[in-house]
Amino acid sequence: MAKRSLEKWKTYKNVFDNFTIHNLDLLSGKGYFDELLSPIAIGKEANIFTAKAGRKRIILKIYRLENCDFNRMYSYIRADSRYPTLKKNRRGVIFAWAQREYRNLYLARKIGIRVPTPIHRKDNIIIMEMIGKGEPAPQLKNDYPADPERFYREVVTFMARMHRKGLVHGDLSGFNILNNRERPVFIDFSQSTTRDSPDYDELLHRDARNIARFFQKAGVETSTGKLLRELEKEEP
Ligand SMILES: Nc1ncnc2c1ncn2[C@@H]1O[C@H](COP(=O)(O)OP(=O)(O)OP(=O)(O)O)[C@@H](O)[C@H]1O
Ligand SMILES: [Mg+2]
Structure with a gap:
């Protein structure tokens, strides 16, 4: 089931490199989601998909390993006191970027800000609650x-x-x-x-x-x- 839907997205606008496809396989194998549903946003650095997880819908935010401005990411994250020793290599910066976003969501949630509940992060992929009933809430x-x-x-x-x-x-x-x-x-x-x-x-x-x-x-x-x-x- 999961495999079939990944096949479908493999060629989708170059969104997924092999590394990401492997991670998606791994995450669905672990039960984080059953299948990808549809892309809801193709952003500057990340692609956002809805996915089915049992009877729920969740969100996958997937940072592209290629086609993202990792120099910009590096300049921002370098200024973050939580990442003083981060080296400037592409994957390392992108993974840290996703990790930082996940940590921020977690922190914000803990202090009572209404945000999507962070569920899991692996390398360049963040899994979180989908906001909205049945479909994503509007901006x-x-x-x-x-x-x-x-x-x-x-x-x-x-x-x-x-x-x-x-x-x-x-x-x-x-x-x-x-x-x-x-x-x-x-x-x-x-x-x-x-x-x-x-x-x-x-x-x-x-x-x-x-x-x-x-x-x-x-x-x-x-x-x-x-x-x-x-x-x-x-x-x-
Ligand atoms: N948890 C969520 N629930 C519902 N909709 C979401 C959720 N996360 C993201 N979206 C939708 O996807 C859009 C893009 O997501 P987000 O703002 O996180 O990425 P982005 O702006 O592309 O990020 P970046 O600038 O880092 O590339 C949002 O504006 C929103 O419409
Ligand atoms: Mg945004």
Whole structure:
């Protein structure tokens, strides 16, 4: 069963190299999923697939070993204090990148941010919960909230909670927040980093700017400065 569906994707737009096909085989053999279903996004560096796992749907985020800007990845991850000795070789950087994203998801989940539950990681493959019922929930940019003010409040609460724990998302936008039945879910923690990293403040400002602008357009009275001040407030 699993084999058959892998055959189907083997040639899919050069997504899978032999190493990845081998890992997919191994992971399905271990029971993490039964078969790949469909690609939901072909991103800059990764391809995202839904897969069937028993009666559930899960997400596989598969970093391409070729066709990805590993120089960019290296420059980001080098600034992360958790990876001080990372060598600049392609596979090592991509595996560390996927590992870091997995760790970030785990950390965010632990402190109460709504994110997909991380299930497993192997080399360049991350397995996580699929957000959405039956099908993936839409990105916020494609599905504006019915009550932008309320949605915004929850986004700010998540950002503030992460900041208090010394974690910044680093790429927060209408692309990387899902609107799951009018509740925000943060995804794509590939650029997320910890407070002791030199680019922490820059990423925090960027997130605040993007989020303030997005919700301003949706009619919420806010600004980058206002949002940043909220992030510094103590938890009520
Ligand atoms: N757990 C999930 N549940 C539902 N949909 C998801 C999930 N993870 C990703 N997606 C969908 O796939 C899209 C791409 O995922 P993601 O943002 O993680 O990758 P990306 O932007 O391609 O990453 P990168 O910039 O690292 O290449 C998301 O915008 C979302 O629509
Ligand atoms: Mg993304």
